[in-house]
Amino acid sequence: MRIRPFSVPLVAPLSTARGEISQRRGFLVGIGGGGEDNDASKAEPTVQGIGEATPLPGWTEPYGRCRKELEAFAAASGDAASAVDPPEAPAARHGVALARLDRDARTANASLAERLSNRHGTGAAPADTVPVNATVGDGSPAETAASCREAVDVGFDCLKVKVGNRALSGDLERLRAVRDAVGEAVTLRADANGAWSRGTAERAIEQFGAFGVDYVEQPLPADDLEGHAHLRSRGVGIALDESLAVRGDGETSPLDRVRRAIEAEAADVVVLKPMALGGPDLTVEAATAAREAGVEPVITTTIDAVVARTAAVHVAAAIPDVSACGLATGGLLAEDLAPDPAPAEGGRIRVPDGPGIADGAFDGLCDGTDGG
Numbered sequence: 037m038r039i040r041p042f043s044v045p046l047v048a049p050l051s052t053a054r055g056e057i058s059q060r061r062g063f064l065v066g067i068g069g070g071g072e073d074n075d076a077s078k079a080e081p082t083v084q085g086i087g088e089a090t091p092l093p094g095w096t097e098p099y100g101r102c103r104k105e106l107e108a109f110a111a112a113s114g115d116a117a118s119a120v121d122p123p124e125a126p127a128a129r130h131g132v133a134l135a136r137l138d139r140d141a142r143t144a145n146a147s148l149a150e151r152l153s154n155r156h157g158t159g160a161a162p163a164d165t166v167p168v169n170a171t172v173g174d175g176s177p178a179e180t181a182a183s184c185r186e187a188v189d190v191g192f193d194c195l196k197v198k199v200g201n202r203a204l205s206g207d208l209e210r211l212r213a214v215r216d217a218v219g220e221a222v223t224l225r226a227d228a229n230g231a232w233s234r235g236t237a238e239r240a241i242e243q244f245g246a247f248g249v250d251y252v253e254q255p256l257p258a259d260d261l262e263g264h265a266h267l268r269s270r271g272v273g274i275a276l277d278e279s280l281a282v283r284g285d286g287e288t289s290p291l292d293r294v295r296r297a298i299e300a301e302a303a304d305v306v307v308l309k310p311m312a313l314g315g316p317d318l319t320v321e322a323a324t325a326a327r328e329a330g331v332e333p334v335i336t337t338t339i340d341a342v343v344a345r346t347a348a349v350h351v352a353a354a355i356p357d358v359s360a361c362g363l364a365t366g367g368l369l370a371e372d373l374a375p376d377p378a379p380a381e382g383g384r385i386r387v388p389d390g391p392g393i394a395d396g397a398f399d400g401l402c403d404g405t406d407g408g
């Protein structure tokens with residue numbers, strides 16, 4: 037198994053209520069033979085698999101813990117990386133689980149989405165394309181409206197706007213400017229990243245309805261499930277994001293956190309981040325459980341590099357008739373690790389045919405041949 041650290045800058049810092057994201061640092065994970073359908077006894081690994089572990093404070097373990105967990109796993113597992121349980125911390129587990137899924141899907145000549153649907157989802161044939169929303173950070177009313185107008189002009193019909201980073205009056209001005217700029221037909225979502233008190237959240241939801249906001253993501257702090265349940269059925273949907281993150285400190289499993297949110301009737305929508313839940317496999321399982329409970333799953337990246345971002349597209353494709361997902365984040369990066377095999381076009385992303393994540397698109401990035 038090989039680990040390759042990377043760092044990719046954003047074009048401009050993404051300003052959110054939790055602060056700014058200006059770069060993404062993580063690790064590529066490369067593995068060789070072994071696995072369910074691979075013969076690890078062969079001298080040369082028959083098929084490579086690649087994964088990505090890109091930690092994000094607030095959603096996963098910190099960078100240093102991710103590195104330590106990957107290094108410990110590499111020391112214990114060797115190249116086959118099949119006989120050892122994956123790391124527990126979510127981003128580290130995501131890196132290993134994705135590499136294994138990529139390798140096993142490529143060996144079976146199946147796309148990652150097919151593998152995920154058959155092994156972790158409904159078994160339905162995956163979609164060929166998935167709907168995606170544009171992601172717009174905090175800014176002045178004019179800046180926010182202009183970014184939203186530009187997104188609609190290139191084909192997005194669903195916009196997610198960051199809120200909670202200024203007084204509510206300022207966010208109301210921004211949403212009014214957005215609605216004036218894009219018209220009534222475009223779906224509008226807001227993401228407060230847990231910034232509001234219950235009082236502020238109630239006032240926000242009362243007024244967001246006038247702008248036709250479809251749902252507000254994480255209006256309250258992560259642990260306030262009761263408060264989120266209390267905000268529902270007021271004309272604007274409630275989505276949970278940070279409340280579902282495991283954060284890798286030995287808490288409950290990702291599926292348990294999703295189930296707990298559903299049992300608390302705290303969400304109309306669950307925002308599922310494969311990096312935060314510990315892997316594409318666990319995310320499809322969580323999405324399937326949410327659907328069975330009548331809660332809509334939305335898949336988003338954690339502003340990842342191209343390997344994890346493309347894998348997240350396969351996760352969304354494995355969820356039948358999925359709502360618009362937060363996967364069009366490649367454009368937020370100033371640099372990436374490889375050309376994008378799944379660019380956003382017209383508000384949708386075409387799912388790579390595979391096999392695996394994107395067939396040989398990432399070969400050489402972390403297989404030890406070019407020092408990658």
Ligand SMILES: O=C(O)CCC(=O)C1=CC=C[C@@H](O)[C@@H]1C(=O)O
Pocket residue numbers: 050052057092169170171196227229277336337338339361362363365
């Ligand atoms: O959901 C999207 O449109 C893209 C992903 C996204 O918005 C986020 C990814 C990671 C951290 C946050 O800044 C943000 C979120 O809170 O959902």
Ligand SMILES: [Mg+2]
Pocket residue numbers: 227229253254277278307
């Ligand atoms: Mg969010």
